[in-house]
Amino acid sequence: MDDLLKAIVLGTIQGLTEFLPISSSAHLRILPDWFGWGDPGAAFTAVIQIGTELAVLIYFRKDIVRIAWAWLRSLVKPELRGHIDARMGWYVIVGSLPIVILGILLKDTIESDFRNLxxxxTTLIVMGVVLGMADRFGSTERGQKQLGLRDAALMGGAQAMALIPGVSRSGATISMGRALGFDRETATRFAFLLAIPAVVGAGVFQLGDIPGGDNPYGVGPTIVGTVVSFLVGYAAIAWLLNYVSTKSYTPFVIYRIALGGLTMVLLATGVLSATG
Incomplete structure (x- = not known):
């Protein structure tokens, strides 16, 4: 299949899976192998994620502008520092630090060892169980106004686990949020906001690898894949926020465990190669 068509398919997969707690990076690693395309590489994966994060920026533009403005004003007006929007600015900054620091320190490992199928x-299954338990036993008594610095740090630490494909950035953050007693909508919305610096930063960090190197598709198909991921991702955000307001994460838990189990079977029977 032409690289451009492959990029469109992978962009669609990225857009559909980035915001669901099922790990977009795992799908971009597993499905191309199923199709016989090989590993698209960490650089291609990181850059097309910028498309889905652009969808977040546009979808939550009013929230982002409000939070950023409140945070900036609070730097010079102490009386505003207790406002939830000003505090949210600090929460996103603090929560982003773990994945930024570990992403830089573990760059080589992320691009090689962590991509072993x-x-x-294994992480698909384990984190699926974690998500299921957190959603089943976590209370829903806390909302956005109850979010604190400690909560942001813990959810940021959970998000950093998503450097391992299969964990899921949103899944890990949501799991921690639910374990801390936050309702599904609060945990999900904070996961989206927290992902913006991490994903955009990772994509920019990998831009230098696009004209060759770790990226097998080249500049043109990568741009197309990024645009497709944006369009599909924007629709996925609206759907997920509406879904979690009334329903549990159980279908995603079942899907994760099934996908992880099937991948193990295909690896054990030699249909798939662990290292591509």
């Missing part, structure tokens, strides 16, 4: 299949 045995690791990805």
């Amino acid at each position: 045995w690791i990805i299949a």
